Amino acid sequence: MINSHDILETINMIDNENLDVRTVTMGISLLDCIDGDIDKACDKVYDKICRYAKNLVRTAEDISKEYGIPIIHKRIAVTPAAMLSAACPTKNPIKFAKALNRAADTTGVNFVGGYSALVHKGFAPGDYSLIESIPEALDITDKVCSSVNIGSTRAGINMDAVKKMGRIIRQTAERTADRDCIGAAKLVVFCNAPEDNPFMAGAFHGPGEPDCVINVGVSGPGVVRAALAKAGDCNITDVADIVKKTAFKITRTGQLVAKEASKRLSVPFGIVDLSLAPTPAIGDSVAHILEEMGLEQCGAHGTTACLALLNDAVKKGGVMASSHVGGLSGAFIPVTEDAGMIDAARSKSLTLTKLEAMTAVCSVGLDMIAVPGDTSAEIISGIIADEAAIGMVNSKTTAVRLIPAIGKKSGEELNFGGLLGRGPIMDINRKSPEKFINRGGRIPAPMQSLKN
Amino acid sequence: MNAVITVLGKDNVGILANISNKCAEAGANIIEVTQSVLQGMFAMIMFVDITECTVPFAQLVDTLTEKGEEMGVKVHVMHEDIFNAMHTV
Numbered sequence: 001m002i003n004s005h006d007i008l009e010t011i012n013m014i015d016n017e018n019l020d021v022r023t024v025t026m027g028i029s030l031l032d033c034i035d036g037d038i039d040k041a042c043d044k045v046y047d048k049i050c051r052y053a054k055n056l057v058r059t060a061e062d063i064s065k066e067y068g069i070p071i072i073h074k075r076i077a078v079t080p081a082a083m084l085s086a087a088c089p090t091k092n093p094i095k096f097a098k099a100l101n102r103a104a105d106t107t108g109v110n111f112v113g114g115y116s117a118l119v120h121k122g123f124a125p126g127d128y129s130l131i132e133s134i135p136e137a138l139d140i141t142d143k144v145c146s147s148v149n150i151g152s153t154r155a156g157i158n159m160d161a162v163k164k165m166g167r168i169i170r171q172t173a174e175r176t177a178d179r180d181c182i183g184a185a186k187l188v189v190f191c192n193a194p195e196d197n198p199f200m201a202g203a204f205h206g207p208g209e210p211d212c213v214i215n216v217g218v219s220g221p222g223v224v225r226a227a228l229a230k231a232g233d234c235n236i237t238d239v240a241d242i243v244k245k246t247a248f249k250i251t252r253t254g255q256l257v258a259k260e261a262s263k264r265l266s267v268p269f270g271i272v273d274l275s276l277a278p279t280p281a282i283g284d285s286v287a288h289i290l291e292e293m294g295l296e297q298c299g300a301h302g303t304t305a306c307l308a309l310l311n312d313a314v315k316k317g318g319v320m321a322s323s324h325v326g327g328l329s330g331a332f333i334p335v336t337e338d339a340g341m342i343d344a345a346r347s348k349s350l351t352l353t354k355l356e357a358m359t360a361v362c363s364v365g366l367d368m369i370a371v372p373g374d375t376s377a378e379i380i381s382g383i384i385a386d387e388a389a390i391g392m393v394n395s396k397t398t399a400v401r402l403i404p405a406i407g408k409k410s411g412e413e414l415n416f417g418g419l420l421g422r423g424p425i426m427d428i429n430r431k432s433p434e435k436f437i438n439r440g441g442r443i444p445a446p447m448q449s450l451k452n
Numbered sequence: 453m454n455a456v457i458t459v460l461g462k463d464n465v466g467i468l469a470n471i472s473n474k475c476a477e478a479g480a481n482i483i484e485v486t487q488s489v490l491q492g493m494f495a496m497i498m499f500v501d502i503t504e505c506t507v508p509f510a511q512l513v514d515t516l517t518e519k520g521e522e523m524g525v526k527v528h529v530m531h532e533d534i535f536n537a538m539h540t541v
Contacts, residue, residue: 002456002532004486004497006539011458011528065510068530249538256537320541 014069018222018284019250021257022277023073024060025198027205027213027270028052030079030114038091041084042099049076049103049112052212052267057108059264060257067260069253072419076104077203077215078114086126093130097137097144104143111186113203115146118193121155121442131164135171138183145201151191151388153395157443162388165189166381166437170404173373177406180414184403185368189384191391191398196271197327202364202399213270214262215327218254218318219277220246222284224310228292239293240313247274247317255322273327274318275363276310278338280421286310286331287340287350298340299350307331308361328397330363336403336416336423337368346424353429360390365398370414370425373406380404382433385443393446454483454532455502455509457516461525463494471498471527474519479506494525499532 013019033044057074064071078100085093097115104112115137117127134146148165151157169184176183188202195206198215205213227246228239254272262269278286287298290306311330319325333355335341344350352369359365365387371380384400391398405414405425415422457475459467468487475482480500487496502509513529520527 001484001499002535002539007456007458007497007535008495010530010535010538011460014528015526062510065513066531067534068513068528069534252537253534256533 013223017226018279018281019220019253020070020072021216021254022219022275023075023198023217024056024071024257024261025075025077025203025215025217026053026056026267027077027196027209027215029205029209029211030084031207034084034087036087038088038095041088042095045084045096046099046103049078049100050106053107053109055265059261063257063260063264067256069257071257073111074109075198075200075203076107076109076112077198077205078112079205079207080114080116080118082117082124082126082130083207084126085130086124089125089129092133093126094133094136097133097141100144101141109143111143111145111200113145113147113200114205115144116148116204118149119158119161120149120152122158123161131168134168134187135175135183138172138186139175145186145203147188147190147193147202147204149190149193150384151392153192153392154445156445157191157385157388157392159385159437159442160440162381162385163437163440165384166377169380169402170377173404173406180416181403181406182416182420185401185416185420187401189400191388192396194327194397198273199275199277199328201401209270210268212267214258214265214267215270215273216254216258216261217273217275217277217327218250219275220250221276221278221286221289223250224276225283225285225289225292228289236309240309243310243313244317247314248321251318251321269324271324271326272318272322274314274322274325274329275327276314276331278332278334279419280337280339280342282339285338285340286333287338287344291340297347297349298344299354303354304357304361307333307358311362328363332364332367333358333362334368334401336370336414336421337419338421342421342423345426352426356386356390359387359398360394363397365391366400366402368401368403368420368423370403370405370423371428372410372425373404373408375404375428376432378432378434378437379428379430381437385437389443392443453501453503455480455500456530456532456535457498457500458528459494459496459520459525461494463489463492464523464525467494467523467525468496470519470523471516474515475500478512478515479504480512
């Protein structure tokens with residue numbers, strides 16, 4: 001029989017520490033929807049998504065009710081749309097974005113990811129037109145998310161794509177300037193993008209994935225912080241142990257939800273993404289975990305070390321709790337989505353340069369960072385290149401999700417509302433990387449030996 | 453198949469009776485009850501067998517949660533697997 005302490009602990013985690021399953025994401029392959037006639041292809045895309053994901057939202061809600069664990073998002077990730085647009089090269093792929101958005105509305109999911117292109121080694125047919133259409137797609141749709149993979153450890157970094165994405169991010173922000181530039185919050189530039197990530201905005205269903213799959217992303221920074229607070233003045237070895245044990249419990253809920261969703265929907269279980277995903281709510285912050293470890297404020301010297309410990313311990317605890325682990329797995333540090341990061345950025349304790357260092361040891365990268373509206377496309381490309389280099393050399397996923405705050409300056413704020421949050425516009429280094437960015441070409445893949 | 457009902461809140465007359473009545477109406481068989489009152493705060497944990505339940509589980513959750521709200525206490529009704537998953541290796 002389960003003991004009452006364990007029961008009350010679980011209830012306390014849910015009621016007071018924001019324990020939840022962040023997302024149940026259905027991955028759907030659209031490879032069988034490819035058609036030379038773009039209208040036919042869009043109809044196939046819409047029909048397939050609606051057929052497969054018909055019961056996704058209701059099933060997730062049923063599971064949430066039975067197990068008493070909140071499931072915040074129900075989402076869909078699809079095959080990168082550039083692969084579909086390759087078959088109809090003369091047509092504007094924006095039609096795919098519209099079809100995806102309609103399918104999201106019909107199925108009731110809150111986001112569909114996969115308006116994406118994988119161009120880490122070069123551009124294939126479909127990639128150019130898809131990337132060029134991203135600003136319009138993220139302007140006219142509200143549920144479509146986009147990502148572009150511009151580098152990998154095995155391929156190096158495609159600097160032509162890096163250059164292009166600096167401009168695309170700016171254009172996306174410009175087109176949605178009347179809505180706090182929210183378009184850019186739905187666009188991620190990756191290095192080493194995982195094919196099974198359930199989290200937005202970077203979710204897509206990789207070409208190596210099965211026809212349909214259920215991936216689950218867990219969360220729970222509030223639970224980890226509370227466990228550390230309860231432990232008091234223990235040494236750092238104990239801190240790591242507490243994080244591992246807590247991550248185990250959090251991940252178990254994700255594994256249970258994933259297995260149950262997979263059974264009820266008759267769709268194979270893919271992976272659990274062991275992530276600490278913050279929200280702007282009080283008590284749901286990754287920055288506050290770092291501060292609980294002993295930093296006066298996130299961004300202080302020591303932040304990178306605390307984050308490295310946290311990220312590693314979350315993986316160690318979570319791996320044993322799940323039969324298949326994947327996605328991004330680790331601690332997210334999206335600035336505008338984390339109450340502690342927002343405060344640290346406002347007080348200038350947390351700077352862009354510190355965040356860049358933190359991305360070398362966290363699960364993703366420079367995430368949800370508002371930069372001044374006059375930041376040039378070349379500077380954005382420079383930031384992307386730096387971030388991709390960290391991912392490429394360290395064999396890890398890194399990403400950039402920057403929001404150029406059009407018409408605003410450093411110190412002012414953007415407010416997206418909801419889980420995307422709000423936050424101050426951060427200072428950037430204004431020196432120009434223009435000549436470097438305009439060279440184009442590819443950064444060769446790095447050595448995998450002689451590691452120093 | 454078992455569910456765990458927890459009731460947390462200010463102690464009042466009839467909490468156990470009200471929850472038990474609702475369980476009986478739904479055909480949920482009470483297996484074990486533990487309860488404690490600490491400084492006026494009431495905490496009850498009830499294991500119920502829902503195999504023979506005459507209403508869908510989701511409906512039982514709603515009924516008991518509403519009853520809890522009426523009495524000014526917080527009621528959680530959760531499938532026991534969530535606790536087994538989280539607290540056993």
